[in-house]
Amino acid sequence: MKRLRIKPAVKKRAKEQRAAVAAQQVAADSIWPALQNRPRLHACAELANNLYGSTDPDHMRWLPAVVACVRKLAEMCPDDVTPEVDRAKAIGGGVPGWDVEGLPAYFSYMPRDDQPEAFDQQTGFAIDDTNGVVFCLGGNGAGTTTCVLAKAVRFILENAPVRKNCPFWVIAGSYEQTMSLYDEKLDQKGHLPGYMVQQDKIKWYNSNANWPYRVPLQPDENGNNWVLEFKSYEQGRRQMQARSVGGFAFIEQFPWELLTEVTRGCREANMLHYRGNKLAEFTPIDPAMSANLEEMIRFGKAPADKAMRIRGATYLPDNWAVHYCNTAVAAELGHVDPEWFAEFLAMVPEDMQDVRIRGMFASYEGLIYKELNPALHYVGDEVWAQIPDDAVHMRAIDWGAGQANFFVCLWALRGRDGRWHVYDEYYSNDQSRTTVEHLVEVYRRHPWRDDHLHGRSFADPANPDGFRIASKLRQYTNPEDEVEPIVLSGAYNRVLEGIEHVKYLLKQSLLIDGPDGERISVPRLYIHEANCPNLCRELRSYRWKKSTGKGLNPQDAKPEPLKKDDHACDALRYMTISNDRSLGETIDVASNHGEARELVRRASGAGWRKTLARR
16 A cells, blocks of 8 residues: 655744644643633733742743733623632732733734724724624724624634534635635734644645645634634635524625625624624725625614605614724834835825725726715705705616626706706616616606606617617506606716716806805705615726736726726716706707706796707
């Protein structure tokens, strides 16, 4: 029988691991029972009391740091203080030593004290005990990853697993990124001390690099144990369906639908009591991945009185929490190199600094509609009192028929002063629906009367079949449905010109009489936030394409929008520029935008009547 040969590098790595575990076994007999299913404060207190009075040099070297940890943890968790903790706090010695060589980071790591005014809340995140998803949004280098992994390890060491090999997932963008976290953070720094791991049962992706994909922990007295499993977004949603997991930690930004699937995996009744087992951290660089959470944060928790809730709003679930970490604070306290931070800050564009440093949803690199201000342009039901009675209804359609290709219709009112109020949307990617069914829904949503208050309906001209179906809608439906044809006009589809016109509508450039008689500047575009959540979301993340930077002679990308999550944006563009161009009020005729022109047109109404006559 052929003898299995083991590579020298693997032997060396295994020897180093055994040596590291042996070194950590100095107090393992007292540490391990203390750690199992107990809060870290109590584990540290028992360790300090066991080390106190020992003559072993290693024990005496560890003691000051362990006592310091006990005192700090007692401040953070005053409700958990016991007589055992008080005894450990009273132990003398050189308390200041935090980074004592050989002491696992599980004991010595402490989050920064909260500074809410500076958007830095590491401690708040660390002690948050909600049973929902807890987010840690932060800048690059703000310490969010370490904070999340430390909290994840504390969870699996302080909570009893419900079965043998109960999985806890650590999920990042790629396998290499995820598994390197084990080597850099958990193993080398000791956030997960080696003696807590069943070393002989680790499943390796690359043992030379210390990259595992499955790390079983020591079993408890019932024979149950946790297993850290390292996952990648590249696996996709389907690979994470149907698995029952005890918790998860997302590292960096992730597709929102993946969070839905993984959260669904924490569904077992005996896991529902767990707190601190659903964690996520990221810097919100990609607006498409951040839009859902951004909307929840903007609306906040739902009011207890259901009558006060905004229809269509997506509220932050009651058991979810959001905390922030600030890279600038980390630099001030020396947690990252101040020189690195100064260099990094100099390279970050101004409109991305809030994102890259504080983890805020401020603005995004390559954002098209930077003029958009949700506090100004997104409105509620109070807008109805501000719309004149003679405002004309408009609507526009962007065809779609696919999972990521939405069928969209927008409805809006346009006053004589040129102000648009988008008041409703139809937004569907239901693949079981035909174009006929989508159009019937559009027809029924808001009856379109043949009068001077209902204007033209625009649609993407690239789909002639859609126009044909709309014009013969009665033939494609049952007589009892009483559906009339929808008359559509081909939209003006010059993309860049349309984008420029929407940007113009967003600017505060229209002069009107204010409540006190003074002249004030207001935008020409408002959107009902509760009725049009998808349009509001898309506008916040609508971006230009980036250059790939590849090849010998990379060139700047052409001025072209990224064709992703943009269907409501397209419908808005079709509607506004197509109608305003027919009135001669688009940005390509600058003289039409002056205050004098505006006042003359409003007073005479001639252009308005002429346009209605053409219809």
